[in-house]
Amino acid sequence: MPVHPSTIEFVNDSGTPIRVVRSTRRRKTISAVWKESTMVVSVPAGLTHDAERILVLDMVKKLERKVARAVVPDADALLLARARAMDAELFGGRAAPASVRWVGNQTRRWGSASLRSRRIRLSDRLRGMPQWVQDYVLAHELAHLVEPRDGHGPRFKTELSRFPRVHDANIFLAGVSHGYATKPYATSGGASGAVPDAAGLPLADDDDFDDFEADDGDHERF
Template sequence: MPANPVSVDFMASDDLPVRIIRSAKRQKTVSSQWKQDRLVVQVPARLDEKTERAMVEQMIQKYRQSKARREASTTSDALDARASVLDQQYFGGAARPASVRWVSNQNKRWGSASLHQRTIRLSDSLLHTPGWVQDYVLVHELAHLAAPKDGHGPLFQSLLNRFERREEADQYLAGFSAGYRAFAREQGREASTGGFDSDED
């Protein structure tokens, strides 16, 4: 076994699986990515042990910080705060939702708004979509609260058209839904999410 193997696997202090790959082609740069259920850090093979350890620890720390930011952005508190910002931006605060949160039991729609309780619920399937797509679904539901008597009528449509990437978001959700259903069929499961909206009185 070589004294300095090309790759080394180890567990970081918080049980994070890490693989170091020493590349002869790399001269100075270090990179990392989540791959095959572990953080893969690529380093120049010529590094001494102390420098390599410091660079790998720096990549592990960056990964932890990025993960913490991602997890913080997926809480219902973060979603509620985001809805408040979007309400001000697109409707001047007219929607005023009482609460906004992620749910895991919303199986046939991306989002729903209760006009009576003034609550918004978003399917946690949307956590796999970009932030601007999540924003679009939020704006859709906020528009229902801002125009509660219009359903999907002309006032609602004009409010929703304020979202600059509406057409792009509709296309994204249609493709995401089709891909989700295809994956579910492949796995022998019934697709859980495929619609867009259903609103309660």
């Protein structure tokens, strides 16, 4: 009687690496777990090849469906974690944002901050942009929480200058805003009033971020 190998490995049609382990201690049950990006399926050693093949493929499909249904990380929770890490690194934790969320209804603002509730909202138009551009907008709103009474004044700008790519991000966002403004049927606003820098390129206008309401100290534009 031929001796079958105790372990076989293959890759299924969906590209999943699979290792089948034949165990003499198993009699009726099979199990599957992920180990270092490989699906390991344990089966009874006494199974016929046909039975083993059917049971293994069925178990793999079940586990793949389970993984597909797994909860996707909360994008807002990840954004809040990023904001708190940046706050610690750039501002020594002084901004202390209470919540940070992506929103879809900020069509004329890249971001906004509420000084009373310490909430930050970022336009989801940023989500397809480079990470350092997203982080710049986040740093801009965090700087408002650090300097809540300075608007876009010198103390605010001093805090924001802690972010290493302020100038680059301003130019990037100004270009994007200009693109929105020149598209047919685009809403007015964005960087149309931006002041060019020394190279003749427009810089992002402060109006692209938030409004300062003197009566309640909030920067909000939802």
